[in-house]
Amino acid sequence: MIKIILARLQQKHRTMKYPDGAPPPLPDRFRGRPVIDSAKCPAGCRACADACPTGALSPQDAGLIDLGKCLFCTECSNACPRQAITYSGNYQLAARNRSDLIVARERQAVEVAGAALDAKLRRLLGRSLKLRQVSAGGCNACEADTNVLGTVGWDLGRFGIQFVASPRHADGLLVTGPVSQNMALALKKTYDAVSDPRIVIAVGACAISGGPYIGHAEVNNGAAAVVPVDIYVPGCPPNPLTILDGLLRLIGRIEDGKREIPGTK
Amino acid sequence: MNASRPDLATLTNGQAVKRSELPVFSPDAFGQALLDGVAARQRVSALFGAPSPIPGATRLYAVLADDEQNLLFAAATDIEGGEFQSLTPRCPQVHLFEREIAEQFGLRPVGHPWFKPVRYCRSWTGRDAWSRPSGQQILPAVGDFYRVEGEQVHEVAVGPVHAGVIEPGHFRFQCHGEKVFHLEIALGFQHRGVEAALIGGPAARTIPYAETLSGDSTVAHATTYSHVVEALAGCQTSARAQAVRGIALELERLANHIGDLGALAGDVGFLPTASFCGRIRGDFLNMTALLCGSRFGRGLIRPGGLGFDADADRIAELGRRLDAGEKDATVAIQLLWNTQSVMARFEDVGPLPRAVAAELGIVGPAARASGLERDIRRDQPSGIFCFSHIPVSTCESGDVFSRAFVRWLEIQHGIGFIRDQLRSLPSGAPRVPVKALAPDSFAVALNEGWRGEVCHVALTDAQGRFARYKVVDPSFHNWPALAYSLRNQEISDFPICNKSFNLSYCGHDL
Numbered sequence: 001m002i003k004i005i006l007a008r009l010q011q012k013h014r015t016m017k018y019p020d021g022a023p024p025p026l027p028d029r030f031r032g033r034p035v036i037d038s039a040k041c042p043a044g045c046r047a048c049a050d051a052c053p054t055g056a057l058s059p060q061d062a063g064l065i066d067l068g069k070c071l072f073c074t075e076c077s078n079a080c081p082r083q084a085i086t087y088s089g090n091y092q093l094a095a096r097n098r099s100d101l102i103v104a105r106e107r108q109a110v111e112v113a114g115a116a117l118d119a120k121l122r123r124l125l126g127r128s129l130k131l132r133q134v135s136a137g138g139c140n141a142c143e144a145d146t147n148v149l150g151t152v153g154w155d156l157g158r159f160g161i162q163f164v165a166s167p168r169h170a171d172g173l174l175v176t177g178p179v180s181q182n183m184a185l186a187l188k189k190t191y192d193a194v195s196d197p198r199i200v201i202a203v204g205a206c207a208i209s210g211g212p213y214i215g216h217a218e219v220n221n222g223a224a225a226v227v228p229v230d231i232y233v234p235g236c237p238p239n240p241l242t243i244l245d246g247l248l249r250l251i252g253r254i255e256d257g258k259r260e261i262p263g264t265k
Numbered sequence: 266m267n268a269s270r271p272d273l274a275t276l277t278n279g280q281a282v283k284r285s286e287l288p289v290f291s292p293d294a295f296g297q298a299l300l301d302g303v304a305a306r307q308r309v310s311a312l313f314g315a316p317s318p319i320p321g322a323t324r325l326y327a328v329l330a331d332d333e334q335n336l337l338f339a340a341a342t343d344i345e346g347g348e349f350q351s352l353t354p355r356c357p358q359v360h361l362f363e364r365e366i367a368e369q370f371g372l373r374p375v376g377h378p379w380f381k382p383v384r385y386c387r388s389w390t391g392r393d394a395w396s397r398p399s400g401q402q403i404l405p406a407v408g409d410f411y412r413v414e415g416e417q418v419h420e421v422a423v424g425p426v427h428a429g430v431i432e433p434g435h436f437r438f439q440c441h442g443e444k445v446f447h448l449e450i451a452l453g454f455q456h457r458g459v460e461a462a463l464i465g466g467p468a469a470r471t472i473p474y475a476e477t478l479s480g481d482s483t484v485a486h487a488t489t490y491s492h493v494v495e496a497l498a499g500c501q502t503s504a505r506a507q508a509v510r511g512i513a514l515e516l517e518r519l520a521n522h523i524g525d526l527g528a529l530a531g532d533v534g535f536l537p538t539a540s541f542c543g544r545i546r547g548d549f550l551n552m553t554a555l556l557c558g559s560r561f562g563r564g565l566i567r568p569g570g571l572g573f574d575a576d577a578d579r580i581a582e583l584g585r586r587l588d589a590g591e592k593d594a595t596v597a598i599q600l601l602w603n604t605q606s607v608m609a610r611f612e613d614v615g616p617l618p619r620a621v622a623a624e625l626g627i628v629g630p631a632a633r634a635s636g637l638e639r640d641i642r643r644d645q646p647s648g649i650f651c652f653s654h655i656p657v658s659t660c661e662s663g664d665v666f667s668r669a670f671v672r673w674l675e676i677q678h679g680i681g682f683i684r685d686q687l688r689s690l691p692s693g694a695p696r697v698p699v700k701a702l703a704p705d706s707f708a709v710a711l712n713e714g715w716r717g718e719v720c721h722v723a724l725t726d727a728q729g730r731f732a733r734y735k736v737v738d739p740s741f742h743n744w745p746a747l748a749y750s751l752r753n754q755e756i757s758d759f760p761i762c763n764k765s766f767n768l769s770y771c772g773h774d775l
Binding site for chain 1: 384385386404405425426428429430431432433453454455456457458459462469470472473474476477478479480481483537540541543544546547550551554555556557558559560561563564572573592593596597600603604769770771774
C-alpha cells in the first residue's frame, strides 16, 4: 500500500485545466486546419489536387477544400511547387453539417458557430452524455485517440461524458471507420437500440467520408450512409484535443464562435 | 533438405529478385517443400495467391523464414482447376492462409479441417470456394461454429460491437459453467478491401493504405512498405533515415506496450497502474508527434527515407521526454510485479505452451512469452537493426504474466536503444529520390512491429506496378493463440487473456 501511495505522489496530479485554462500544447509540427495561399498558385496548376490521396482538393472545386476527406497528410504541401500550402495550428475542426467542412482554401478557421445542440437537447444531454462507441471498419487510430480522453490527463468524466457498455444505456453513438459492409447492420442495430432522443458523432475522415477507403465497394463512405450524423470531427485520426473540442462545443461547454489562431496571417 | 528436390529461391529481408528466379514447383513438390521447411524449424511468413501466367490458374507463393540462418526462402506453384491439397492437417500454421486463398481466389483446400471464410467477402475471381450463389449476400460471422454438445454446456456469443472502445469481432464460447471448453473467433467486420486496392500501385493512396493497415502499427507497416519499394527501386536510404525509423518503431512499441500494461492492470481492477500507464502511453505517443506532428507517426516514414527530419533541438527535447517517460513508466509498472493481488490474477492464466506456439506459428511478444526466441530485429534484421542490436526478451511461462513481463523487458530495451540512437544520430539525407520500381520482380520485407512480424510481399508487373501486394499483419498469425489460451480457463478471464495479446482486428481484416 505504501508503495502505491509513493507511486501516486511521484506521478502527480495530471488532469489538464482545459477548457478553463489553456489547451495542452500541440507539437510544432501538428497539422491542423490546412491553409492554401491561392495568390501563389500558378495558373492551371493542379499539383496538389493530383497528389491528394482522397480528392479533398478536387480540381472541379477550385478554391475549396473538403476537410471531411482531408487526411492531414503532407502529400499536397510536398507536391506544391510554390509552398502555397501550410498547416495551421488550428485544432478546432468539428462541424454540425457535412457541408460546413467544405470550405474556402484560404480560410484560417472553420466556421464553428452553431455547433451546439439545440436548447432542448442541451438541457437533456448537456450535463450527462453517455455514448456507445461503434468501430466500423477503420484502422483503430481514431478509437485509440478517443480512448485517450478517458485517461487522467483528459478526464472526460468531468464533463459528464462517458462511454458506456450498452447502447441501452447510451444517449448516442460515437462512430469511427468508413462503415464496412460487414459492420453496416451492426451499426444500424446499435443505433436502433439507443432510445430517442439520440445523437451520432462521426469521428475521423473514414466516418465522415470513407477517408483513405473512399469509393471502395467494401465500405459505405462514412457513418451518414447508415445513421443520421449530428457532428463531424475531421482528422486522420483527429488529435484528442480536436475530438474533445467537438464534444464540448456540442454540449455547449465551449461557446460558439470563430477562433483565429495567432501567428497564421 | 532432400538433394533430389528442387531448391527454393533464397532471399534476405528487403531483397528483390526477378520473378523468373522464383522456382515454380508442382503442387505436390510445393507442399512438400513447405512441410520440409517447417520441419526444419522454418516459419511460414506468407502463403498467398496471385494471378498465374497460365490462363484460369492461380499461382500460389510461399515465403518461409529461417530464423537460425537469417534467410528467407520462396517458391511458387500453379493451381489449375478449383482445388488444392490442404497442408493444414500436417502444418497447422497455414490454416488461415489456406482459408484466405480460398476466399480470395475461390480455390478449395481439400482436407482442410475447418474450412470457413476469413473475412466474409466475395472472391476476386468470381469463383466461390463455398459455392455460394452470386446473388446471395455474405453476412459476417454467419455460419456453423464449433459446438460442444452435452448437458449443461452452453454457448456465449459476444460481439461484433463490444463493451469498450475497441474494434469489432465476434467471439463464440462453448462453456460448461464458468469454464471455457472452446473459443472460436470470427472476424472480417473491419474488412475494407485494402489488399485489392493496393494492386496497380504505387499510387497516391498507397502510403495512406500502408499507414492505416493497422493504425497502432503505422510506423511498422509504413516502414515495411518503404522497404519493399526501396528494394524494388534499388534505393539506398541514409543511415540517418534508418536510425530515425528505428527510433520511431521503438517509440511505437513503447507506447503500445505501456498502454497494454495499463489496460491489463485495469482488467484486474488495479487502478493505480491503469491510470498512470494510460497517461504515460500518451506521453510516448506525443514523442512520436514531436518528430512528425502525428501521434501515430503519420507522415514520418516515406519510401526513400523520412517525411520529417529531426533537428538538434528536437533530438534534445526527445531525450528529455524519454528520461521523464522512463521514470514515470518504471514507477507505474513496477507496482504490478510488487502487488500480490495483481500477480495472482496474471499468473497461470491463459497459458500458451511453447510447443503450441511453435506449431501455430505465433510471432512477436506472444511467442517470446512462450519461450520462443524469435524477433525479426535479430533474426532477419534490416535498417538500423543490422548495426544496433536489441536483446531478444523472452519469458518461459506462456501465461498472462509472461506476456506482460516480456512487454516490460522490451520497454526497457526499447528506451535504451532510443537513447543510444539519439546520442549518435548519424548524418545524411533524410530522404533520397526513389526511382521507378523494377518490373516483373518479387520483393519481401519484414519488420518486428510491437505485436510481432509485419510481412509485406510485392509482385510487380511488366510496367513495375504492383500485380499483387500481400500484407501479413502479426495478428493474422496470432488470433488462434488467443483462442487456444482460453481453453479450460474461466470465461471471466477472457478480458485479460484478450488484452495480454491485444491483437489487431483491422490488421487481420485488411
